[in-house]
Amino acid sequence: MEGKRILYIEDERSMAKIIVDMLHLKGFEVLHLENGKDILEILKKFKPDLCIFDVMLPHIDGFSVAHRVRSVNTTIPIIFLTAKGLTQDVIDGFNAGANDYIKKPFSIDELLIRIAHQLKQSEQAASAAPAADRILGDCIFSSQQYTLQVGDSIFSLSQREVEVMSLLFQRPEEIINRKQLLLSVWGDDSFYNSRNLDVYIRKIRTYFQASARISLITLKSVGFKVILK
Structure with a gap:
């Protein structure tokens, strides 16, 4: 997974620093932002392999950011990080286009495993022979x-x-x-x-x-x- 690009949007700076540093150590290229208001322009310039969004963000929440991503890209894996754990919140997350949903607090090891799984799934889908309708x-x-x-x-x-x-x-x-x-x-x-x-x-x-x-x-x-x- 080394060299893969991750777009990480999180406004909690102390938490973001820990996660970004760990992802760098694992060989990922990471773009960290504190809000997703310019998400469509960011996607054009950075071209991530996977997105990690906090749900509670300034200007525009993570669900809305995911909806905008899905309007232009239906395949990129999206993982939500959130303190919300109610069933309706989970449903809202997947309705927004999420591939995975991690409730805070979580371990770095858990996040890394989920990232690896989503990237593997994405690569398998991309390499598979096109299927007929x-x-x-x-x-x-x-x-x-x-x-x-x-x-x-x-x-x-x-x-x-x-x-x-x-x-x-x-x-x-x-x-x-x-x-x-x-x-x-x-x-x-x-x-x-x-x-x-x-x-x-x-x-x-x-x-x-x-x-x-x-x-x-x-x-x-x-x-x-x-x-x-």
Whole structure:
């Protein structure tokens, strides 16, 4: 991971210094900013491989910064650092386009592991051979374009949504085991990642609401199943 670029936005200077120094020691190139008001210009100039955003920022909060990033880049990994831990805050984070969400206080080792995992996932997605569009019912899923077309509606997908959708579209009408899905997409089936999965399943289910031919059901404690009507 040496030489990878990280954009880190955090207004708490003492914390930022510790994290920036550690990332430098690990070989990362880091651009630290205290606010994200000029995020689109920053992306053009710095071209990061991964973003780390605090949620509570001056001028514009981290969720809003992520929304702006996703308007121009749907694939770059985004990690939120926050003191907020309520379920709705987690949901808001993933709705903003986050790939991961770390609650303060956290250890540097935890942050490094999560950074490494996100960069590995990003590299694997970039190196994978482009997949053909997959048609299921009245839905067209493009893992290459990061889109899901349902009837006349087209939804832009995050990298994590693409990973989950790929598994769901590979095996329609079959039960996708919850644990296997977690291990395939997140690399472990921890309680935290299980909550993240539920957030993405709810989002994907809202996309399917525009479909007359597909629904996504949850089989409690078992997994998920795409049903063709």
